Amino acid sequence: MARVGNISISHIGFLTPGNYPDEDPLSGLEQTLEQLQYGEDLGFDSAWVRQRHLEPGISSASAFLAAATKAYLVAHSLGCLLAARLAGRSAARRVKGALLVAPCDLPVTENLHPGHISFGPMPTAPLPFPSIVVGSMNDAYMTVDRLTLFGRLWNAETRNIGLAGHINVASGFGRWRNGYRLLEGLKTQTRGRRHVVSMPPAFAM
Template identity: 45%
Template sequence: MTTLIIPGYRGSEKGHWQRQWLAEDETARLVEQDDWENPVLSQWLHVLEAALAETPGAILVAHSLGCVLVSHLARRPSAAHVAGALLVAPADAERMAVHDSKFRSFAPLPRHNLGFPSIVVASRDDPYISFNKARALADIWGAGFVDMQYAGHINIESGFGSWPEAYILADSMRRPQERFRTQRAA
């Protein structure tokens, strides 16, 4: 089962746990946007949907604005190809859009069940979203929730180069799919 790595604004820099995942997992693929500095929802969705068309049944591992991208994808037909999503440190695109117009296309944040297994991972001191809003989004999206306590934006600046727990969380969404296939084959 393929893992699609979906960074947020500016992509995930060298040393970020998403880049390390790509280096360590030969089945992982980066969803490479044409312009990491100027996010446009329609363009980013097109790239993500093309990646899903090539790898149906993928697990999505998103960070920051990438989480918002995945939440917008959930209402589109291509969401049927998502096996699950790990949504780490979602960004508050609504608040970001107030301060910088380049984020307007990502607002408002979708407020509907995603329709596929998902886990939101949030921190109590993330500068890009309040903890309470992240928890509320997890509830609205129908996602599990992991409280990372005081872990900042769960990126390289807050000490998350290598992050083995991310593999465990993503793997928790793979196992039910694999058990189902094994039971059907029996």
């Protein structure tokens, strides 16, 4: 643990924008993976990859996990579904735990954004790593009942934080300190845990 003034620092991470040009998204993905590997070599504990909805060049979180010896996933909205689709895949062995914030319900999302999203059915297989699913009472992208359902199907701890919308900037969120606390609690929960990869995933509408 290091100290900077009166602040104790026990973990250090970095953020990479992850630029994926439309004409050559693979080159951007390769550069991002190189940055993750370089950060790990330097001793960073975590890396945060910016990803917008419908980001060109990224179809799975597996590519990023390939660059890590172990990883905690923090995902939002559609990213939660990418994380959930790791169930039954070999890449799940590299995941220590997942914090899934404001997952979107695909049928609802496709109705809100017609013609923009084609993710197929909702993943329903239990996740083989400890997970926390966080949602709200007034999220336009997933009702509380569906949040509870998928939290149970994914074998995750479910947290309803009240009237918080989609838990994003548009809902009034900035630096979400409670989110960091949830992640640290997840890390504490997973220390020393062994992983068992589940059977191939099932899906539901």
